Amino acid sequence: MSDFEGIKALVTGGASGIGRATADLLAERGAQVAVLDLDPSSVDKPLLAYRADVTDDASVRQAVTAAVTDLGGLDVLVNNAGIGAQGTVEDNPDDEWHRVYDVNVVGMVRTARACLPHLRASAHAAIVNTCSIAATAGLPQRALYSATKGAVYSLTLAMAADHVREGIRVTCVNPGTVDTPWVGRLLDAAPDPAAERAALQARQPTGRLVGAAEVAGAIAYLASPLSGATTGTSLAVDGGMQGL
Ligand code: NAD
Numbered sequence: 001m002s003d004f005e006g007i008k009a010l011v012t013g014g015a016s017g018i019g020r021a022t023a024d025l026l027a028e029r030g031a032q033v034a035v036l037d038l039d040p041s042s043v044d045k046p047l048l049a050y051r052a053d054v055t056d057d058a059s060v061r062q063a064v065t066a067a068v069t070d071l072g073g074l075d076v077l078v079n080n081a082g083i084g085a086q087g088t089v090e091d092n093p094d095d096e097w098h099r100v101y102d103v104n105v106v107g108m109v110r111t112a113r114a115c116l117p118h119l120r121a122s123a124h125a126a127i128v129n130t131c132s133i134a135a136t137a138g139l140p141q142r143a144l145y146s147a148t149k150g151a152v153y154s155l156t157l158a159m160a161a162d163h164v165r166e167g168i169r170v171t172c173v174n175p176g177t178v179d180t181p182w183v184g185r186l187l188d189a190a191p192d193p194a195a196e197r198a199a200l201q202a203r204q205p206t207g208r209l210v211g212a213a214e215v216a217g218a219i220a221y222l223a224s225p226l227s228g229a230t231t232g233t234s235l236a237v238d239g240g241m242q243g244l
Contacts, residue, residue, distance in 0.1 A: 004031035004224065007124065008071040010064065012036045012054060012111055013081030015043050017180030018130060021212035022078050022219045023047050029220065034067035036060075036111070037081070054081045054107030064114035074118035076223045079108040080130040084182060085144040092144045104148035108155065119168050127163075128222045129156050130215075131172040133238045153234060160232030169231040171222040176238025179209040205240035 009026050013019040014035030024047075027033045033047050040049035048070055052063035068074045085092060085100045092100075108129055119125040133139075134146040135153040152172060159170040177183060177200060190196035201208055218237045221227055236242050 004029040007031040007075045008073050009076035009078065010034045010036060010067050010074060010115065011078040011080060015040050017182055018178060018212050018215045019080040021216035025216040025220050032071050034071055036063050054111055055102045057110050060110045061114045068118045073121065074115055075122040075124050077112065077115045077127045078219055079111055079127060081107055082130060086141050087143065088141060089143045097144055100144055101148050105151045108152060120166055124225055125168040126223045127168065127170045128219045129172040131174045131234060133174045133176050133236060133242055135174060137242060157232050164231050171231060172234045173215055173218045174234050174236045175215045176210050176241040177204065178212055178215055180212050210237055210239050
């Protein structure tokens with residue numbers, strides 16, 4: 001993998017899980033990295049940290065402006081902040097659909113909108129969206145979440161077409177079940193978290209959950225000049241789940 005010397009990156013949802021692993025990996029590889037998160041209190045040097053809520057346009061604009069000023073420009077946006085939702089279409093009321101869609105889809109749009117003017121000035125501009133295999137796999141009990149990630153998948157294709165001639169590549173990663181604090185919270189809510197974890201692992205073709213660092217590796221590849229001719233692509237990081 002090429003290194004990220006001189007590259008300036010912004011990672012949303014970068015205080016935890018996949019976002020944090022990505023911010024750490026890009027920084028280890030030489031990038032200057034800013035994290036935008038609802039709660040960036042756990043983020044420490046060399047990462048720069050900015051508090052913002054991706055559902056609040058003003059707070060996104062303010063944080064992006066501050067981050068780009070401190071970084072001295074922007075080459076890479078990792079649009080990663082997202083939340084989960086469980087259930088069938090009968091389980092989630094309208095306001096829950098609006099709330100989750102606002103974070104998972106419009107949140108990425110708001111952040112991209114704030115970043116695009118800065119990315120146009122970069123010679124290596126890339127946006128990597130964190131999508132999910134839920135976008136295409138037809139998972140049970142994930143109607144709302146899957147619909148938001150289906151939207152992220154389509155958004156990636158549309159943005160790739162819109163911005164390719166400006167030299168901005170737009171791709172996404174489609175993780176399977178990743179061992180992050182989010183999945184930990186879901187397991188902890190089960191009557192027997194250890195048994196639930198074992199059952200979840202047993203459902204994976206590899207017998208284990210995907211590591212956050214493994215998703216970060218895919219994001220880093222898509223953000224780097226190594227994938228310089230790749231745009232509109234989705235990269236599955238799912239331990240073979242898609243093939244089931
Ligand atoms: P996580 O909960 O560990 O981390 C998510 C981060 O996003 C947190 O730091 C949180 O504070 C931040 N965030 C949430 N809402 C926000 C908001 N409104 N504004 C700003 N920041 C906000 O979750 P994770 O598992 O690392 O998930 C990250 C991304 O990966 C999400 O988009 C999720 O849909 C996707 N994903 C996760 C999995 C998985 O199995 N964990 C699988 C596929 C896709």
